[in-house]
Amino acid sequence: xSDIELQAISKxxxxxxxxxxxxxxxxxxxxxCLLGPSGxxxxxxxxxxxxxxxxxxxxxxxxxxxVTGQAAYDRDTSMVFQDWALFPYKTVLxxxxxxxxxxxxxxxxxxxxxxxxxxxxxMDGFEESNPxxxxxxxxxRVALARSLAVDPDVLLLDEPLSxxxxxxxxxxxxxxxxxxEEFDKTFVHVTHNQDExxxxxxxxxxxxxxxxxxxxxxxxxxxNPTNRFVEEFLGDTNFIAxxxxxxxxxxxxxxxxxxxxxxxxxxxxxxxxARLTVSLRPEFMRIQRPDETNNSEATTARADGAGGDTMTGxxxxxxxxxxxxxxxxxxxxxxxxxxxxxxxxxxxxEGEGVELGWTTDDILVFSPDGSRVRxx
Numbered sequence: 001x002s003d004i005e006l007q008a009i010s011k012x013x014x015x016x017x018x019x020x021x022x023x024x025x026x027x028x029x030x031x032x033c034l035l036g037p038s039g040x041x042x043x044x045x046x047x048x049x050x051x052x053x054x055x056x057x058x059x060x061x062x063x064x065x066x067v068t069g070q071a072a073y074d075r076d077t078s079m080v081f082q083d084w085a086l087f088p089y090k091t092v093l094x095x096x097x098x099x100x101x102x103x104x105x106x107x108x109x110x111x112x113x114x115x116x117x118x119x120x121x122x123m124d125g126f127e128e129s130n131p132x133x134x135x136x137x138x139x140x141r142v143a144l145a146r147s148l149a150v151d152p153d154v155l156l157l158d159e160p161l162s163x164x165x166x167x168x169x170x171x172x173x174x175x176x177x178x179x180x181e182e183f184d185k186t187f188v189h190v191t192h193n194q195d196e197x198x199x200x201x202x203x204x205x206x207x208x209x210x211x212x213x214x215x216x217x218x219x220x221x222x223x224n225p226t227n228r229f230v231e232e233f234l235g236d237t238n239f240i241a242x243x244x245x246x247x248x249x250x251x252x253x254x255x256x257x258x259x260x261x262x263x264x265x266x267x268x269x270x271x272x273x274a275r276l277t278v279s280l281r282p283e284f285m286r287i288q289r290p291d292e293t294n295n296s297e298a299t300t301a302r303a304d305g306a307g308g309d310t311m312t313g314x315x316x317x318x319x320x321x322x323x324x325x326x327x328x329x330x331x332x333x334x335x336x337x338x339x340x341x342x343x344x345x346x347x348x349x350e351g352e353g354v355e356l357g358w359t360t361d362d363i364l365v366f367s368p369d370g371s372r373v374r375x376x
Contacts, residue, residue, distance in 0.1 A: 002063055002076070002153035002186040003028040004049060009058030011044050018044045020210040022058070031180045031187040033197040036207035037233070042190045043158055045207070049188060050156050051075050062154060073102075078152035082159040084143040086131040092118065092142050093127035099150040117145035121175070137168040144176075148183065157189040161196060173199045194234055198222075206230055228370035231279050238280040238336045244272050254278060258332035260311050265360055265375035276373065277366045282339040284362040287327055287348065290355045310357040311336075315350050329354060 004026035011019040019041040026032045034042040047053040048060060051072030059068045067075050078099070086095050096114035105113070118124050121141040131139060140160060147155055157176070161169045177200055180187050191197055197204050198218045205215045214226040225231040232239075240262065245255040252264035254276060262278055264270065290312060313331035320342075327338045327348065338356060348354060365373040 004154065004186065004188070005061040006045070006049070007059045007061070009045070009048055009055040009060065011041075011048060011053060012056045017210050019048070019055075022207075022210075022212045024205060024212055024215065026186060026188060027202075029184055029186055030202040031177075031189065031200055033189045033191055033201035033204045034207060035191055035194065035197040035204050037192060040207040041210040042192075042207045046079075046156050046158055046188060046190050049154070050077050050079050052079075076153040077156055078147040078150055078154075079156040079158060080140075080143050080147045080160045082162055084131075084139045084160075086139060086142060086146075088130065088132050090131075091127065092123065092129045092131060092134075095131060095142055096146045096149050099146060103150065113149055114145070117149045118142070120148070120179070121145045136164050137172065140164065140172060141175075144179070148179070152185065154186045154188065157187065159190055159192070161191070162193070169193075169196065170199075176200060206233065208233075225364065225372065227372055228277070228279075228366040231364060231366070236282055236337060238282065238285075239277050240280065240334070240336075241275070241277045244270055244274045244276060246272055252276075256334075258334040260332060262363070263309055263360055264365060265363060267365075267373065267375055275368050277368075279364040279366065280336075280358055280362065282326065282337040284358060285336075285338045286357045287329070287338045287340065287354050288357070289348065290353060309360060310355050312353065312355050315348055315352050315354055318348075318350055327354075329356060331356070 006024040009022050036042050048055050097110040100110040123141045161172050204221050206213045242254040242256040245253045247270050252270040254262045311331050313329040316330050317328035319326040325340050329336050
């Protein structure tokens, strides 16, 4: 078994609290990504799993065994580092076989195993090459082969793709996903890149200021964030602040600072006068010319009506992003963003008046302290 259990682990360096009371369970055989901004404590958390750091408090369990005081070399883990950490004076084959040599494996066995791993990461033929002659992507493959060669129960990856360009990073994301499925090991992958985490992870653990904020599948954390930080960190969104103007059958009406009114999801308790912020993600909104609007109640309700779910505005900019188009729309002085696939583009141009629409179910609501206000 190679499950991981972190129980109330903390790590401080003098007055700096790098990790603060983190509880985390990593299931046997899953790929979990620790995701968060720089300095949030994710790499320190991983280093405590590996044994390279000792918790100030709390306990680390791997496979049911308390390894908190165990040295890194006594744990059945292996790490792939951000800077690859290859030995420049050893050949590629010698680098991959290094851990096997330290373990005491024989020369023939080391050579055979290292060769197998190089072939698996598509680096066969480079056995006698010097790491300094390799590209970034090739170095990363060698570092991965070296970690896999010792057949660890747990593979730890500390931002291993951050030094690669976009194309190589995307190639390695797919490669890592395939390797995880093939080797059936427990992977913990640290990254600050949301796309990387969403591509790789079975589950994502989001960290901020040393704390674990939320753990869930990619769909869960994106569609059901626990607070405003998670919602904002996981992609662009439109945050619109306002005050609850009234409540009808449990549905609040949010009066915005730019004059529009937004219908809120149904809540058990929403008080008039409460300050709230709603989030509308650009990809969940629709954009169309006003004369193209159909006559259904859902799409014709205006923002100045009783809880309508559309707004009118003027397109001030269009931004082409490959497969997507982003429209910047001025609504009463507020700049809102809407995104469409190029296959769905409407031909709307800058300067045109448009109507923005959405469904109430796609609205997320947050209180002034950033906590999520949940509906019924």
